[in-house]
Amino acid sequence: MNDQAALTPVFSRNTHRGADGSMSIAGHDVRDLAREFGTPAYLVDVDDARSRAREYRDEFARAFEGIGTVCDVFYAGKAFLSVAMAKLVREEGLHLDVCSGGELAVAIRAGVPGELIGMHGNNKSVAEIDAALAHGVGRIVVDSFEEIERVADAAARAGATAKVMLRVKTGVEAHTHEFIATAHEDQKFGFGLETQVGEAVRRVLAREELQLLGFHSHIGSQIFESDGFAVAAERLIGLQLAVAKEHGVTLPELDLGGGFGIAYLPSDVPLAPSVMADQLASIVQKACTAAGTEIPRISIEPGRSVIGPAGMTLYTVGTVKQVVVDDELSRTYVAVDGGMSDNPRPVLYDAEYHCEVVNRSAEPATQSRVVGKHCESGDIVVRDVLLPNDIRADDLVLVAATGAYCRSLSSTYNHVPRPPVIAVEEAGARPWIRRETIEDLLLLESE
Structure with missing residues (x-):
């Protein structure tokens, strides 16, 4: 899990794990990016x-x-x-x-x-x-x-x-x-x-x-x-x-x-x-x-x-729920603070993604499904992935290869504002597109 080579196929070329298990992009710790720009956020390895x-x-x-x-x-x-x-x-x-x-x-x-x-x-x-x-x-x-x-x-x-x-x-x-x-x-x-x-x-x-x-x-x-x-x-x-x-x-x-x-x-x-x-x-x-x-x-x-490969989406875990599917299968549902409004491709095309916990060291061992916060049972971000047994609220989850067709297809379903697009380079990180706000949505209303 901490082997940089294991990240190569799906995460961007300048994404690495540190000794403590946290991930960085172009030298910027994702925990710092989350603190500065909030989540969910589209991150682009420029x-x-x-x-x-x-x-x-x-x-x-x-x-x-x-x-x-x-x-x-x-x-x-x-x-x-x-x-x-x-x-x-x-x-x-x-x-x-x-x-x-x-x-x-x-x-x-x-x-x-x-x-x-x-x-x-x-x-x-x-x-x-x-x-x-x-x-x-x-x-x-x-x-x-x-x-x-x-x-x-x-x-x-x-x-x-x-x-x-x-x-x-x-x-x-x-x-x-x-x-x-x-x-x-x-x-x-x-x-x-x-x-x-x-x-x-x-x-x-x-x-x-x-x-x-x-x-x-x-x-x-x-x-x-x-x-x-x-x-x-x-x-x-x-x-x-x-x-x-x-x-x-x-x-x-x-x-x-x-x-x-x-x-x-x-x-x-x-x-x-x-x-x-x-x-x-x-x-x-x-x-x-x-x-x-x-x-x-x-x-x-x-x-x-x-x-596509240069983009990733950073989420914060909100709730974790254990579900018994049948006598032989149980699954952990991990709900994050985004979902189908910022990535509709899983519900549109049955698209599959890979994600990892990126704020700490943890071995993936539990069959999990990462879901969003929207009022739809089809609101699935990653259908099947192994995540840590002890995954919990406030963990950070990074979904790989979301640079293409996620922001482009995004919506404000349930009146959830769209995330920002954050350009991450060695010299610093800055918004390419700022975070949408509730006020932005209300500006379109005519009373």
């Missing part, structure tokens, strides 16, 4: 996030330079976005993918140049499209026939040319949860490969206000192998070739999406960015060679795998 962003930038640049092209890395802001995070992404040489007017506003506040931003969304409003064009976004990923006309009309009003990509349902079934598998036909994103893409291409090429860059695919999330990307790449490159033959237009870009998995449990073994980069570069090269076409400019969209 140097870890930076190092992961650099890995994607450098490894994908190396691998795709090796096959004669460029790979742009777009950080998927939906995983977690704040002004400070957008600045970090830009400082580390990544582009930024946004999928709403709110995310675009954060990017603009952070000073991200328009040409480095991609705009997603399956139902963009006219106001969102206008804002994207006004900021000069580098590309808009178009998701429907209505949106083709909507973007073209907005570009005409602005006297601009909108660079667009068409999102394609490649039919690849990624090995992931149903709600985060996004390339099969029966879901809301994109154009059908066999039924709609040809007509979408014709409509885009017919509007002089639009410039078609290429095709976009996203096969799902939390993916641990590259097989699905191989199938998607082959189909998209085949589409690029078909467009060249039918319309005489060479499309210069291809986006393979993101969805690269991370370790939520010690048993998870995700692919390193260097390995994924080499595999995807090989996949693209082989597909282009087989199709007899030039290799386009490639882009990818990691989000979870940049910020």
Whole structure:
């Protein structure tokens, strides 16, 4: 339990245990962080996030330079976005993918140049499209026939040319949860490969206000192998070739999406960015060679795998309850001061997490379930984990790998204010996003 190596797979790279069993992040004792910022709190190991962003930038640049092209890395802001995070992404040489007017506003506040931003969304409003064009976004990923006309009309009003990509349902079934598998036909994103893409291409090429860059695919999330990307790449490159033959237009870009998995449990073994980069570069090269076409400019969209492992959530234990399940099984329910409002992923996706007691030394020996404070029986933070026999009120529990989709999906259910996001670095710790208060919630009320 006190072996630093045991923490490596799930906790951030700068998280360590001391001789007394307490945990520190970038040299800051979690007990001190709890005293200064309170709990629950999202904690971000900033140097870890930076190092992961650099890995994607450098490894994908190396691998795709090796096959004669460029790979742009777009950080998927939906995983977690704040002004400070957008600045970090830009400082580390990544582009930024946004999928709403709110995310675009954060990017603009952070000073991200328009040409480095991609705009997603399956139902963009006219106001969102206008804002994207006004900021000069580098590309808009178009998701429907209505949106083709909507973007073209907005570009005409602005006297601009909108660079667009068409999102394609490649039919690849990624090995992931149903709600985060996004390339099969029966879901809301994109154009059908066999039924709609040809007509979408014709409509885009017919509007002089639009410039078609290429095709976009996203096969799902939390993916641990590259097989699905191989199938998607082959189909998209085949589409690029078909467009060249039918319309005489060479499309210069291809986006393979993101969805690269991370370790939520010690048993998870995700692919390193260097390995994924080499595999995807090989996949693209082989597909282009087989199709007899030039290799386009490639882009990818990691989000979870940049910020997920760098983030953790710190809770304080409030109550401990022993429950006899049957003659052979009993379980300890450990209730903490947060729950499904700050991490809805367990109830949404059956997501599994790992946590440990981090304020003292204690051997895990009791089958436990960490639950929240909300008025729902499904309010589970960690479904199954071994925790100390003597776990008690006021112990601190740290849940690993919560950097992605926890703050982004958070709510104020039961009128529980959202936790702060605390950036932890060797030089100090500070809020990236302050703690929400009851007063913040009441400001929205009209009496």
